[in-house]
Amino acid sequence: MKFDRYIFHARLLPALTIAIPVVLAVSPWLPSEIFYSKGIAGQAAKLGLSGSIAMAMAYVLGQLSRGLGARLEERLWKEWGGRPSTVFLRHRDPSLGARQKLDLHARIRQINPDLHLPAPEEEAEDPVEADHCYERVGSWLRGKTRDAKQFPLLFEDNVAYGFRRNLLALRPYAFLASGVGVVSGMWAFMLAADWLAAVIGSTLIGLYASHNSIADVRRQSEKYTRSLFDALDRLDHQGPARRRPPRRPRGRPSNEDAA
Template sequence: MPTSFRLARIPKTMTKVLPKFDKYTLYARLFPAVIAAAPAIALAWTVIAGKEVRLVQAIAGTALAVLLMVFADIARRRGKAIEPRLIARMGGLPSITMLRHRDPTFDAPTKARMHAFLAEKLAEAAPTAEQEAAAPEAADGFYTRAGNWLREHTRNKKKFDILFNENITYGYRRNLFALKWPALILNILIVVGTAVYWWVQQGPLDLLPVFVIAFLHAAYLATFSTRSALEEASRTYARQLLLSTESAELRKPPPAAAKPRTRKKKAEGPDALAT
């Protein structure tokens, strides 16, 4: 690294304004956005590497915080946008389809326990196989309400850590897949732009690392960020969500209502000592 390139230490005032992301936002939203922009980040770093740059002067802490929030929000919005097509392709939300009698994900006894548990929690009867066949929309309505109940009652990240991690995996794959084509287009633009730069400048191959990163980046997206990988993560999360009906945490009886405390009356009269 050139000796003229020095990064100033990040002042405490900047660290105070940097956003503190929770685990889900960091892994499932921000990381996909940063990965998608990796070639552009590598190009920017290469361009400024030979210059003296002070981080404080290059970007203010508040602007950096806003930029990170924007990255996370873009990844989330792009991911939510592709979700309806994903659900339609899979024949419905996996947490719904897996509860259907005709779905083979769970064996009959396990599914019967799930239906009985959810029926008790929702205070309504679960559809039978015959009712499901006769009125599939009504049956899916019950399964939708059951899935919503489970999601609301499994939000504790410590008690349902496996489910939480599966949700992170799904969010990461969904958001990265949603950014796949914009990222590949960005790769093409960077490669073409650097090629033109070399042709015009006839200079050294100082941007060669950018080409390598762009190639590896495109290979990773093409190989691992696929629709099948996303569908697999969706089904894995849904399976774990439904299996939470077997957990001791959800099957614990509700705490007994505390009896109201009554104030003892003071004993009066000659019978007081007799007690």
């Protein structure tokens, strides 16, 4: 798995909501003496090892985070009526005003004349084919705006969406891991072992995971979509796209994008 900023924030950080409580659950039962040092030095070694194990677990769980996030995304898009960028481009969708939507369509045609955006009558007559046209527009626009240096705000919005999506997908597992951590900590308390970190840390992780909702994911997805269309201003300054023979988009658009 290639490691970059997106991977760290959108995959590894959500995975830590599982890894940290699991490590905290095991931590009370690891005596500092096994690190050949007692007192503060032993506790520091124990903390360092626990942190390293948590990061290693998060790295492995990052693939699970991505897969579950993609599955959740597909389900949410069905519930929302389609991919956000496709929904926003529909004439019948009220997310954008009618005048604003017509202006948006006109700007897209100006930048890339090869893209067809159906008129309201065409969309009403064949909404499925209209969606195919809008999907092609979204795929083209995402492909033109992947450079994080040229489109930093768009990249930040996409990272935030990936984090929220994957965190929500992992929430049941985070709750389970947090429960294990709390139970382990309470058991350690009854046996007069180190328990505070396991109970408090696992509880905080569980509360943090519960704070992220479907509504939060949708808001962030729509925020990214608006930023995606705002990026047309920068593309417009680069001039019209070279005319090419129309071609059908290959494959499903990347599930790493929010719109």
